[in-house]
Amino acid sequence: MFTTRPTLQGTFGMVSSTHWLASQSAMAVLEDGGNAYDAAVAAGFVLHVVEPHLNGPAGEVPIILAPAGGEVRVLCGQSVAPAGATIDHYRGLGLDLVPGTGPLAAAVPGAFDAWMLLLRDHGTKPLADVLKYAIGYAEDGHAPVERVGETVETVRELFETEWTSSAEVYLPGGKAPRPGELFRNPVLAATWRRLLAEVCEETDRVVQIEAARRVWRSGFIAEALVRQARRPTMDTSGERHTGTLTAADLAAWSATYEAPATYDWRGWTLCKAGPWSQGPVLLQQLALLPPELPPYGSADYVHLLIEGCKLAMADREAWYGDAAEVPLDELLSEPYNAARRALVGDKASYELCPGSPGGRTPRLSEHARVVASGEPGFDALAVPGAGEPTVARTAPEPDVEPDGGTRGDTCHLDVVDRWGNMVAATPSGGWLQSNPVVPELGFPLGTRLQMAWLEEGLPNALTPGRRPRTTLTPSLALRDGVPVMAFGTPGGDQQDQWQTHFFLSVALRSEVRGGLDLQGAVDAPNWHNDSFPGSFYPRGMRPGSLTVESRMDETVVEELRRRGHHVVVADAWSEGRLCAVARDPRTGVLSAAANPRGMQGYAVGR
Numbered sequence: 001m002f003t004t005r006p007t008l009q010g011t012f013g014m015v016s017s018t019h020w021l022a023s024q025s026a027m028a029v030l031e032d033g034g035n036a037y038d039a040a041v042a043a044g045f046v047l048h049v050v051e052p053h054l055n056g057p058a059g060e061v062p063i064i065l066a067p068a069g070g071e072v073r074v075l076c077g078q079s080v081a082p083a084g085a086t087i088d089h090y091r092g093l094g095l096d097l098v099p100g101t102g103p104l105a106a107a108v109p110g111a112f113d114a115w116m117l118l119l120r121d122h123g124t125k126p127l128a129d130v131l132k133y134a135i136g137y138a139e140d141g142h143a144p145v146e147r148v149g150e151t152v153e154t155v156r157e158l159f160e161t162e163w164t165s166s167a168e169v170y171l172p173g174g175k176a177p178r179p180g181e182l183f184r185n186p187v188l189a190a191t192w193r194r195l196l197a198e199v200c201e202e203t204d205r206v207v208q209i210e211a212a213r214r215v216w217r218s219g220f221i222a223e224a225l226v227r228q229a230r231r232p233t234m235d236t237s238g239e240r241h242t243g244t245l246t247a248a249d250l251a252a253w254s255a256t257y258e259a260p261a262t263y264d265w266r267g268w269t270l271c272k273a274g275p276w277s278q279g280p281v282l283l284q285q286l287a288l289l290p291p292e293l294p295p296y297g298s299a300d301y302v303h304l305l306i307e308g309c310k311l312a313m314a315d316r317e318a319w320y321g322d323a324a325e326v327p328l329d330e331l332l333s334e335p336y337n338a339a340r341r342a343l344v345g346d347k348a349s350y351e352l353c354p355g356s357p358g359g360r361t362p363r364l365s366e367h368a369r370v371v372a373s374g375e376p377g378f379d380a381l382a383v384p385g386a387g388e389p390t391v392a393r394t395a396p397e398p399d400v401e402p403d404g405g406t407r408g409d410t411c412h413l414d415v416v417d418r419w420g421n422m423v424a425a426t427p428s429g430g431w432l433q434s435n436p437v438v439p440e441l442g443f444p445l446g447t448r449l450q451m452a453w454l455e456e457g458l459p460n461a462l463t464p465g466r467r468p469r470t471t472l473t474p475s476l477a478l479r480d481g482v483p484v485m486a487f488g489t490p491g492g493d494q495q496d497q498w499q500t501h502f503f504l505s506v507a508l509r510s511e512v513r514g515g516l517d518l519q520g521a522v523d524a525p526n527w528h529n530d531s532f533p534g535s536f537y538p539r540g541m542r543p544g545s546l547t548v549e550s551r552m553d554e555t556v557v558e559e560l561r562r563r564g565h566h567v568v569v570a571d572a573w574s575e576g577r578l579c580a581v582a583r584d585p586r587t588g589v590l591s592a593a594a595n596p597r598g599m600q601g602y603a604v605g606r
Helices: 021-031 034-049 087-092 111-122 127-140 146-154 156-161 164-170 184-201 205-218 220-229 247-252 280-289 299-319 334-341 492-508 518-523 554-562
Strands: 008-010 013-017 061-066 074-077 256-258 263-265 268-272 413-417 422-427 473-481 482-488 544-551 564-568 579-583 588-594 602-605
Touching: 008 013, 013 021, 013 034, 013 579, 013 588, 021 034, 021 127, 021 413, 034 061, 034 184, 034 299, 034 413, 034 422, 061 111, 061 220, 061 268, 061 473, 061 482, 074 111, 074 299, 111 205, 111 220, 127 184, 127 205, 146 156, 156 263, 184 205, 184 220, 205 220, 205 247, 220 247, 247 334, 256 334, 263 334, 268 492, 268 554, 280 299, 280 334, 413 482, 413 564, 422 473, 422 482, 473 492, 473 544, 473 588, 482 492, 492 518, 518 579, 518 588, 544 554, 554 564, 579 602
Parallel strands: 544 564
Antiparallel strands: 008 588, 013 413, 013 602, 061 074, 061 422, 074 256, 263 268, 268 473, 413 422, 473 482, 482 579, 579 588, 588 602
16 A cells, blocks of 8 residues: 555654654654653653644643553643632633633643653653753754744734734744744743753752752742733733732642543554543544444445544533543443434434433533634634644634634654553643743743633533643553554544544554554545534534545545535645554564654654
């Protein structure tokens, strides 16, 4: 089978990420004797530098790890709402949605502490050894990808008139970052150098990492983050607001470990983060599949997956969140999914149809069925950055591109080492268009609170001390109980759509060189639908929508249209941002693949 790149194979180590510099930095750590977790941390901090429009240190990261011979665990770097982030507070400001940008949307930052816990508990390297790559690229410069400058241009006026600390970093001399020219963030480099200087007296690796966590939570970094949160800032509401983040919020929060949500399918076990993420959506899509599947890639096959996704996403909207108990066992049970499966007909559904697990009555936000077209009240200056943009936009329309693409990019990385340690991580949030750069630190606060509803009693209601539901959803797959594959993708609400298609392509199609055809599955024509409430401000849904790559067979496209799907044919390579690594437990052979779309994701290994 022809693929854009080979599926890499080797025995020493494999890395796949959404940027080649992160991939190669992780590989350098492996070559220096580090393990998969050391490598992942190094890559994560490099992604903060080279993809600042897609993630940052004050964002968040869910991580799934499978230590060699150990149990699969989820490391939750998705932080919580501050103590002052109450629904009454936001309603008192005249808001019915959390703004998509600005300090009111800032949760307690989660990414840094999660990376530190991963390094402390599972890594082997000192902190300086994994930070040196990010410091080097921030201090000495890197050649930015096109999307960095394109994103900066969409918010140029906002930076120049309101978020001037961001202009100092991302518009030096009035120029946005350009490909082929070195771009530097010396303030960020200085932040990490000062952090290392403050903890360098500690000679024990673990003690040093703990000292770094304290600096983040209560030292100079925490002080600067809180000062920024208290600065009145223009946001997507068109008003200037201060945030709710306090020193007490930062000091009290820590990343945590938990068991993954799992589902068994044809000898595979899929592991995901819990329903504080959208991870179980992938599990539900598998549970909704009938025993016999239509031919791969046929109109029947695509229609089946689209309609199953709509049902799973409707359940996400009604039942997922961290502010109430989630009936996940019932949502994944065979009786429940058999009844849901019967709702899939020959025609495209335009309805948002959550189920009633255990006889419970679903409840949706009053905004859940808003159609995302022409909603009033958006300021073109403030709209960019409301969500995670798949491509930079210059028009005021907040949700959809002319080619059918929707916002949703972030970052992803996967690593497997020669000892069999495996990790998948999806860092996001704290992107440059989310909040002004903190002048003393060189990076902005995040905006994850925009994903919570301002209505009491919903599972995803804004609640102090609770996690706003996130779209971030790395994956890890076991075969006959043994970890064999880590994978994931950027893509906001599209993540568990693209990952479901990828996984089924791996599971249903032929092998390559005796192993999993990872690159063939990454390259396969992909699609997504938006027939459910979007997770990012200003929310909204598009009933019946379906975006496909132009490489999809024309007869399949026409049949899907005949069935009532509103099909937009997008560019040939526009759907999906997948990364994957794998290990064959029988032979110890490692493999990796990366997404060719966007021309920046790369796999490396030997």
